[in-house]
Amino acid sequence: MSSHYEAPIRKPLIIGDKNYHDVTVDVARPVEGRANKQWWIAFSIALAAFLWGIGCVAYTVGTGIGTWGSNKTIGWAWDITNFVWWVGIGHAGTLISAVLLLFRQKWRMAINRSAEAMTIFSVIQAAMFPVFHMGRPWLAYWVMPIPNQFGSLWVNFNSPLLWDVFAISTYLSVSLVFWWTGLLPDFAMLRDRAITPFTKRVYSTLSFGWSGRAKDWQRFEEVSLVLAGLATPLVLSVHTIVSFDFATSVIPGWHTTILPPYFVAGAIFSGFAMVNTLLIIMRKVSNLEAYITIQHIELMNIVIMITGSIVGIAYITELFIAWYSGVEYEQYAFLNRATGPYWWSYLLMMTCNVVSPQVMWFKKIRTSIIASFIISLVVNIGMWFERFVIIVTSLHRDYLPSSWTMFQPTFIDAGFFIGTIGFFFVLFLLYSRSFPVIAQAEVKSIMKSSSETHKRIRDGIAHDTHSHPENH
């Protein structure tokens, strides 16, 4: 890896006077302590929402998809909107852990664990929609190419919906392995600190007998790098395949070649916004402000700003090409988005996704925690509406005016969505109390180059001799 030398212009990533032991203690504290009242309140609310969601899903499966607001023209509405939204949110986790690893971004170390957890929990939410938006979800296993008694009746590999099955399942499994591998040294740390036999037992099992030998570390690093190299094309391809659900069609507003990279950019955009939302709260309630610093938030804001601008470019490109194409259906699709009955959702999407991240150009705003928090929420709302706009406004008015209609969600649609939010937070809240939320082993590896304490010590030496230490 790169040397420990770091340019003086780089700001510290671990602030305060911290040593290796402090890192351990700070990371272990939320796991070893007891949950407070606020945690229980939050957990109860999330659980209630989750149970409500289960009720709605059970009702849908028992009664039929007609309990939703979808109709004969708009066969996909909130179900797929939520699916794409959740998948998109999941992407920042892989991005932070894999792409930022490939780009040797040291700041990722404090946030990658939670980002990956967020990936896994949100992909679980996403995966429910493809199953429960089926008319006959009990036959869902038919999407698998399994030899069977129907004369080996197989699936058709030409459908992007089938590619979704492979993409999402691969994505979930690879992310899970990647996450768990990274957790081994940290679980081992919790195991070694455990006082009760029960926690000792639990973390011994979870840590797979990690003993931290040189050979293990060497292979650990190699595996991380290989998985990062695999996860990066995976993250691009997964959301690309999700975008193919629309882009391979012939629907005006859906059939456009920019969708693959633009969905990926949107996924990074919304995913980082969600990471920001969660970490701004987490650093406060778990007392991790020394590790998740303002600089981390600022850098995430910059990523949000960049991907928001890319998404903005894609919007403008779509608008321009719709005009340029001379295809009147295409032109109408965009006219309808801007001025049709769903103009408000288009306006919301444009303001939230294109305008709001642009305020991050101001350092005052991107280094303000409250502003970052608000904008991260705004972005997630905007990105929900982006998917809604793409799906519903393209469907409700397309080729045949006699098929034009409107979409009105029912409370079951909403209930399912609320249920997934509840489930997500149930998982995330449980995670934050039982898992090391910061990859302490990784954070310790940047202690010598990037902690405030060590920077101060090194600068002291550097001033005396005016030389630059080259310590590998």
Next chain:
Amino acid sequence: MYTFSSKLKTFSFVLIALGVLGVGYSFFTAPKTIEDVEKILAAEEAHGHGDHGDAHHEAANPHGEDAHGHHADKHDIHKEVSTSHTGRGDGHQAAGHDAHAEHDEHHEHLEHVLHQLQNKPWSALYVGALFFMLISLGALAFYAIQNAAQAGWSPVLFRVMEGISSYLLPGAIIVFLILVAGVMDWHHIFIWMDESVVANDHLLQGKAGYLNGPFFLIRAAIFMGGWILYRQYARKNSLKQDEATDNLYYKKNFKASAAFLVFFIVTESIMSWDWIMSVDPHWFSTLFGWYVFASFFVSGITVIALITLYLKSKGYLEYVNTSHIHDLAKFMFGISIFWTYLWFSQFMLIWYANIPEEVTYFITRIEDYNLPFFGMVAMNFLFPVLILINTDFKRLSWIIVMAGIVILCGHYIDFFNMIMPATVGDRWYIGMAEIGSVLLFLGLFILVVFTALTKAPLLAKRNPLIEESKHFHY
């Protein structure tokens, strides 16, 4: 300080001279009249390429892959959605293929071939000019990203990147002159510039608000002006930072780079619609801008790697080690995959939906450009990915040079595939015009870039990240 070796300088002059000869020859020998075309076709026929009745395409196709069945299909498509492929003779479509006397049809065909053959040297020149200018722009974009990202590994390569981007100024002027020549009606690369074509084509009339000569040139001037402005400003600050006592110029460059990247992402998209996509003015693809970007971005990075290796081999880049090369090679590898991702996304989506307006673009390419179209995927994806996946290989100069040459040739063919089918159709071949144009711009590129490299020390001295970069070890 770097001194331009006299051998290399002579070599660049030789390349330019050969290029000028090749380009000049191809302009000189391009047919001037229909009679010339008749002679060419007669000569081709004499070589035994089937009877004259269906010789139109077959005789012209050196690969003989164009089955006669496709021929009829293609003419139908041309009638429906004429691409500029059909040349200026728009009557070609209006005439109605079957109803007319053979003589008229023959005459139209000759005119059509004449336009294609007249386009050929111009298109070859344009592809070469564009390709080398975009390499320089790609290197500039990489430089801006490195600055804005505060990369710790690359500052020792900044002077190399600045050298490469010095070609932007002359390169952009040449491309601009070719665009002006189009508006002046000297060539027909851009069919929408021909008023007689637009008069018969309501789709082009609909686009005239955007695709018209003056606006087209104004846009081009603004884009090129903006890029050159950033390049000159960043270079100036980079040199001033060498002598400075604080980081003021570094900060100025940081801000300028961020601003440039915003300007670049917008102008790059529009540039690709204007200068490349509009040669097929009926066709459109939203992904196109990003696809073009990936193509020249990876070429730019490859050239950075090649020139770094050259300078290193001559003993000029003291602090560049195999880790720096490794990083560049990783970018070559990664962006090659990214290019393929965009290529596949665009191709697959259009193939899958098979909407006639869009799919003609790939039909002409697959039928008439089969080998270059699929060959470039092998060159731009399979080869670099297989060879550059190995960590040890990414540190070996000869591997990088080999992969780099394949990548550069592959992306030249990529641009060739973007321009030629619309301008010369099935009349393409890689001959004097194409090779001459590449040699000409390669010579010019070497001359300009290596001259710029002699103007300043090859190590940016007081860049605040230079120490990190010098000690970079991966």
